[in-house]
Amino acid sequence: MEPQFSPRPDADWSDEQIGAILAYAGLDISPDRLAEKADDFRATLSLIRKASVTELGETPPAIGFHASWS
Numbered sequence: 001m002e003p004q005f006s007p008r009p010d011a012d013w014s015d016e017q018i019g020a021i022l023a024y025a026g027l028d029i030s031p032d033r034l035a036e037k038a039d040d041f042r043a044t045l046s047l048i049r050k051a052s053v054t055e056l057g058e059t060p061p062a063i064g065f066h067a068s069w070s
Helices: 015-024 031-050 061-068
Strands: none
Touching: 015 031
């Protein structure tokens, strides 16, 4: 069976939602840095999200940040 990916478009995440995901991951990102790097965070979250298989239940994108941005 082919894996299915979440159809949710990632580009519509607001900066507030990205901040909430980062906070969930335990990352304290300043509002200035979030504003400066929002597109980078959004792109990385998109890659993580594409790896989430819907049959297993969607993996929270924030989990991926523990390994590389903490």
